Amino acid sequence: METRFTRGKSAILERSLAKLFSEMVQYCQSQVYSASGVLCVGLLDVLDVLVLREEWKRETKVLNILLFIKVSVWRALFGKDKLDGFPAKATVHRHKGTTLMIKFDEAVIARDKALEGR
Amino acid sequence: MSRQSNRTTDGKKMNSELFTLTYGALVTQLCKDYENDEEVNKQLDKMGYNIGVRLIEDFLARSSIGRCQDFRETADVIAKVAFKMYLGITPSVTNWSPAGDELSLILESNPLVDFVELPDNHSSLVYSNLLCGVLRGALEMVQMAVDVKFAQDTLRGDNVTEIRMKFIKRMEENLPAGDE
Numbered sequence: 230m231e232t233r234f235t236r237g238k239s240a241i242l243e244r245s246l247a248k249l250f251s252e253m254v255q256y257c258q259s260q261v262y263s264a265s266g267v268l269c270v271g272l273l274d275v276l277d278v279l280v281l282r283e284e285w286k287r288e289t290k291v292l293n294i295l296l297f298i299k300v301s302v303w304r305a306l307f308g309k310d311k312l313d314g315f316p317a318k319a320t321v322h323r324h325k326g327t328t329l330m331i332k333f334d335e336a337v338i339a340r341d342k343a344l345e346g347r
Numbered sequence: 348m349s350r351q352s353n354r355t356t357d358g359k360k361m362n363s364e365l366f367t368l369t370y371g372a373l374v375t376q377l378c379k380d381y382e383n384d385e386e387v388n389k390q391l392d393k394m395g396y397n398i399g400v401r402l403i404e405d406f407l408a409r410s411s412i413g414r415c416q417d418f419r420e421t422a423d424v425i426a427k428v429a430f431k432m433y434l435g436i437t438p439s440v441t442n443w444s445p446a447g448d449e450l451s452l453i454l455e456s457n458p459l460v461d462f463v464e465l466p467d468n469h470s471s472l473v474y475s476n477l478l479c480g481v482l483r484g485a486l487e488m489v490q491m492a493v494d495v496k497f498a499q500d501t502l503r504g505d506n507v508t509e510i511r512m513k514f515i516k517r518m519e520e521n522l523p524a525g526d527e
Contacts, residue, residue, distance in 0.1 A: 238363060238435035239362040239363050240362075241432065241433065241434070241435045242362055242363045242366040242434070242435065242458060243362045243366070244433075245366060245433045245434065246362070246365060246366040246369060248398055248401075248402065248405075249366070249369060249370060249373070249398070249477075250369060252394050252397055252398050253369070253373050253394075255397070256373075256394060260380065
């Protein structure tokens with residue numbers, strides 16, 4: 230009973246997280262926040278807490294969550310399901326904390342710059 | 348077998364922690380970007396509003412709720428369906444004003460504030476103000492102008508978290524001339 234409740238609630242929050250994250254990305258963009266070509270998601274506190282409480286082998290799960298968020302974010306921003314042609318890599322770097330980096334291929338950046346210049 | 352399901356539960360629990368921590372990261376970033384708490388509160392309300400105006404469509408599609416007859420019904424739907432659908436909690440609806448245009452939503456728990464403490468130098472910060480914006484934005488999309496604010500906040504030492512919602516007016520739908 231408890232497991233079912235926990236599972237249900239987490240699925241709910243995962244969806245709400247995607248909506249929240251989408252808004253955060255738009256805010257960051259409005260603040261001219263993101264460096265050219267690379268969307269850096271600094272989740273220092275998030276991962277550190279998670280690492281302390283769980284083992285680091287959970288890492289891939291976090292990546293999966295972030296990739297899920299990325300999917301929802303792009304869908305929310307651009308309204309299209311053009312993710313197949315959206316080559317990107319999500320990686321984790323640990324240096325003075327933890328940074329997750331979602332790196333888009335050059336073609337995507339070039340297209341994005343072209344749109345911006347419009 | 349039970350050990351495996353524990354793992355699943357832990358993995359899923361991590362999602363709700365991620366939600367709480369992400370919201371915390373947002374508030375922290377806003378505190379850095381804006382020097383004072385009032386500005387942060389305003390920004391949270393604005394972002395919430397942006398989320399709310401989009402959320403209402405998602406809500407109506409997923410809940411198949413028809414048009415509410417009055418503000419009382421609206422409040423019930425918000426508390427029992429909407430909050431449940433997006434935050435997994437069900438606040439109680441109380442403290443109706445005599446005119447029936449103002450009510451309180453009492454939140455027993457709030458996933459946004461799990462493990463959160465407000466530092467002393469942010470005593471005017473309304474940490475969960477995003478929620479007020481969401482409600483305002485969503486209701487505006489169904490032609491209801493409301494004023495939403497936190498009346499009590501456990502983060503600021505109150506016993507409960509209370510959102511006070513006041514109906515201002517019904518907004519005119521833009522009908523073409525000649526229609527009833």
